[in-house]
Amino acid sequence: MVELKGDERLDYLLAEDLRIIQSPSVFSFSLDAVLLSRFVNVPIQKGKIVDLCSGNGVVPLLLSTRTKAAITGVEIQMRLYDMAQRSMDHNGLTSRIEMIHGDIKDMPEQIGYSKYDVVTCNPPYFPTPSIEEINKNEHFAIARHEIMCNLEDVMRVSSQLLRQGGKAAFVHRPGRLMDILRFMRMYRIEPKRLQFVYPKSAKEANTILIEGIKDGNPDLKILPPLVVYNDENEYNPEIKRILYGEE
Numbered sequence: 001m002v003e004l005k006g007d008e009r010l011d012y013l014l015a016e017d018l019r020i021i022q023s024p025s026v027f028s029f030s031l032d033a034v035l036l037s038r039f040v041n042v043p044i045q046k047g048k049i050v051d052l053c054s055g056n057g058v059v060p061l062l063l064s065t066r067t068k069a070a071i072t073g074v075e076i077q078m079r080l081y082d083m084a085q086r087s088m089d090h091n092g093l094t095s096r097i098e099m100i101h102g103d104i105k106d107m108p109e110q111i112g113y114s115k116y117d118v119v120t121c122n123p124p125y126f127p128t129p130s131i132e133e134i135n136k137n138e139h140f141a142i143a144r145h146e147i148m149c150n151l152e153d154v155m156r157v158s159s160q161l162l163r164q165g166g167k168a169a170f171v172h173r174p175g176r177l178m179d180i181l182r183f184m185r186m187y188r189i190e191p192k193r194l195q196f197v198y199p200k201s202a203k204e205a206n207t208i209l210i211e212g213i214k215d216g217n218p219d220l221k222i223l224p225p226l227v228v229y230n231d232e233n234e235y236n237p238e239i240k241r242i243l244y245g246e247e
Contacts, residue, residue, distance in 0.1 A: 015245035037062035040169035057084030190216035
């Protein structure tokens with residue numbers, strides 16, 4: 001039986017038949033994390049994967065259904081790390097997924113340079129907020145804003161962790177695309193696959209998924225768009241399949 005603390009609940013990850021601990025007082029996972037876990041190319045059998053800014057561990061959990069590689073998740077907030085660790089215990093995945101409570105900027109020194117086949121990250125999207133915003137809910141502020149790490153930190157650390165030819169995948173906002181491309185190239189992660197995600201077909205894209213290869217050759221492919229909702233405000237078939245395993 002899983003131990004739940006305070007206002008925590010146990011939610012289903014429906015398509016994967018897994019459970020995850022969540023709480024309304026800290027940042028819950030969103031569709032962004034689910035899309036990232038499906039977008040990234042991972043080795044099916046052996047390999048080493050690290051997920052930065054793991055939150056409550058949703059990306060490592062989802063990746064565990066696609067690969068038998070060893071997975072490491074890194075989360076700086078103790079509350080979220082603790083929730084992630086208990087979720088791994090509940091799903092019987094502690095032998096395959098290691099959660100680390102720490103700062104991503106310390107990880108190359110702590111877990112090794114150039115040792116990983118894949119790095120994933122769903123980083124904070126927004127510039128540092130005001131003190132008032134931080135004080136309202138520190139957990140939400142750290143998850144959403146570049147307080148503990150910024151975009152350049154994420155790209156530098158990802159490059160340091162990756163072996164040559166390893167892949168890094170990120171989910172972010174379209175407004176940061178030029179910064180993302182600049183920092184990826186600055187830190188030798190050549191952008192190779194880019195997909196725009198639209199809330200509806202007639203709306204502007206509000207999410208991007210991007211993958212690069214460390215020291216790869218220039219050749220960026222723009223994938224077909226992913227549209228979340230149809231005109232009846234229901235999930236489109238591809239999103240249903242991703243979330244619920246439905247065709």
